[in-house]
Amino acid sequence: MFQLKQLAGVTLAALLGAGTLGAAQAEAQQLRYAMGFPPGSDSDVAAKKYAETLSELTNGELSVRVFALSLLNFAETPSGVRDGIADIGYVLTPYFPQQFPHMNLAAEASMALHLQDESVKGREGYAYVGAMAEFVLLNCPECQDEMKQQNQVMTSNAGSTQYGLTCTKKVTTVEDLRGTRLRVAGSHWSRWAQEFGASPVTLSSNEAAEALSQGVVDCVVISAPELTNLGLFEHVSDITMAIPGGIFAGTATANVNRETWQGLSEEHRTAMLKAGSVLAAEIPFIYHSREAAVLQRIQDEQGAKLHEPSPELMAGVVAFVEKDLNDMADYYQKERGVERSHEMMEQFLQILARWVDLVQDVETAEDLSDLYWQEVYSKVDVNTHGMN
CATH class of the missing domain: 3.40.190.170 (Bacterial extracellular solute-binding protein, family 7)
Structure with a gap:
């Protein structure tokens, strides 16, 4: 049962109780x-x-x-x-x-x-x-x-939790990012993609699975739980969660x-x-x-591979953030x-x-x-x- 906490010397329970007593006939x-x-x-x-x-x-x-x-x-x-x-x-x-x-x-x-x-x-x-x-x-x-x-x-x-690259190909280096089409959900991730020569694509979350499955994008920048929430699970083969980082807030x-x-x-x-x-x-x-x-499930069920970014790419990401x-x-x-x-x-x-x-x-x-x-x-x- 949800427990009410005391608020500024007057409990929320008392406030709500008083409202209930004063409006006993109120319609829901x-x-x-x-x-x-x-x-x-x-x-x-x-x-x-x-x-x-x-x-x-x-x-x-x-x-x-x-x-x-x-x-x-x-x-x-x-x-x-x-x-x-x-x-x-x-x-x-x-x-x-x-x-x-x-x-x-x-x-x-x-x-x-x-x-x-x-x-x-x-x-x-x-x-x-x-x-x-x-x-x-x-x-x-x-x-x-x-x-x-x-x-x-x-x-x-x-x-969310941290946003990473969930992709149909391995992306771990600056070279891998060049020319890669990334579905992004914010202008900061767009700028990050452009900084490293990738192509940002803006799509609604509701369109991400179709875009990935049809090759419209190579990666979706998303948090790991969204792989199941948005139906991306079966379309992803390679994941690099440490980049670009940040969360959807x-x-x-x-x-x-x-x-x-x-x-x-x-x-x-x-x-x-x-x-x-x-x-x-x-x-x-x-x-x-x-x-x-x-992340464990997508490895076990889909054979997806988890990767870490190269030190050069990781250092570049941090430098980008400081400037951006x-x-x-x-x-x-x-x-x-x-x-x-x-x-x-x-x-x-x-x-x-x-x-x-x-x-x-x-x-x-x-x-x-x-x-x-x-x-x-x-x-x-x-x-x-x-x-x-």
Whole structure:
């Protein structure tokens, strides 16, 4: 059973209990939650946990029906949430660079994980998700403004494990990369590909398997668990997970339609944020828990080969990251209208370093959700967040 934690001298249980007593005759409300991942995927599993948590926190007054790749796909989700087709949506912000430039600046700095010390290994998603939540929800009013422009309210985020090369051929050297066609999911990975003479191809996650199977691309830059989540498993023969690195962090996992959010009580908005902290933890925890098993399975069942990049290529990747973080800030300022880009980049990298330390003692998904709640989500003021 989900345990409620004390919040600022007043327990969340008391807040929710008072709301329940004061509205004993209130009708239950079901919210429609759309995501582009298919049924049974890791994110679908996490979404069901989110729905269960929200129902428990509100004594059934709020429930969530999860539509996994049935109501809206990834390309349709932001407009679908904006227009009220779904009450909640799983929004991948890098797919929409014009609409979410401020959040994407931080999300696409994820290759900075190469510059952290070894303690981040195996905890990349934990740290980056916490840093993104703290930055976007507590330190980036511009991020909230761009959500408002899309008629949405951010209530949760998430991230993956490290992104690597999952390919139909061996890619371990600078020479191997030249001319290779890579499906990428962010401009930072596009720049990385171009730096080494590869050709980046931008496709939705829902199109990646077909592109790989038909030879449209040679590799998909993706995290290991997505090999099963996105149906890539049988098409991949060679994997180099150490490069390009970084994670997919432009994930607003539970963006709520603004009218839906404003129609909720204070207690229910608090409960949605609490459930959001659980969702934020469930996804990276599941991904990290499954990564090694997926890589072992693809070797055993498909005969795929795992590789390490050459020292020359690895050194080149690190050098690229050190230069690209500054170039990225310049690009977002000039091309995306992010006026504070350099200031924001510096602030975010400081937050990230703090989160690398914070997640060192995390052992369970509940540890992680408690940490996210205490450090970030409980500090969001539900009386102002998304209310104007």
